[in-house]
Amino acid sequence: MRNLTDMYYRILTAPPGYPPDQNFMLVQYRSLEYASNCGGVKNRNGTEFFETIEEARQYLPLTARKLPFEPEHQFLELWEG
Numbered sequence: 678m679r680n681l682t683d684m685y686y687r688i689l690t691a692p693p694g695y696p697p698d699q700n701f702m703l704v705q706y707r708s709l710e711y712a713s714n715c716g717g718v719k720n721r722n723g724t725e726f727f728e729t730i731e732e733a734r735q736y737l738p739l740t741a742r743k744l745p746f747e748p749e750h751q752f753l754e755l756w757e758g
Contacts, residue, residue, distance in 0.1 A: 683757055683758060684705050684706065684707065684715070684738075684757075684758060685705070685706040685707075685708065685709055685713075685755065685756065685757055686703055686704065686705055686706070686718070686737055686741060686755070686756040686757075686758060687703075687704050687706065687752055687753075687754070687755055687756075688701060688702070688703055688730060688733050688734070688752075688753045688754040688756075689701065689702045689703075689704060689751050689752055689753065690702075690751050690753060691726055692751075695726065697728075698726070698728045699724070699726035699727075699728070700726070700727065700728055700729065700730075701726065701727040701728075701729065701730050701732070701733045701753075702717050702725055702726060702727070702733070703717065703718040703725075703727065703733045703736050703737070704716070704717050704718070705717070705718055718736045720732070720736065730753065730754075737756055737758060738758035740758050741756045741757065741758025742756065742757055742758065743755070743756050744756060744757055
């Protein structure tokens with residue numbers, strides 16, 4: 678059973694047209710439903726963008742675990758934490 682305090686995180690590619698250092702976003706959700714979006718996780722510079730997917734992963738909670746998921750356009754990874 679899922680802990681009620683757990684959140685879901687999606688790593689997404691940034692929309693077209695963003696600079697090369699803004700390739701990925703880490704977005705937090707209350708549930709697996711897209712409508713439960715809580716907003717993007719901000720990096721140390723205060724923006725919602727990351728240059729690499731590895732950098733985005735550094736902002737996941739330490740207890741987060743990667744969930745099985747088939748990547749789709751723009752949506753690359755799914756995590757629970």
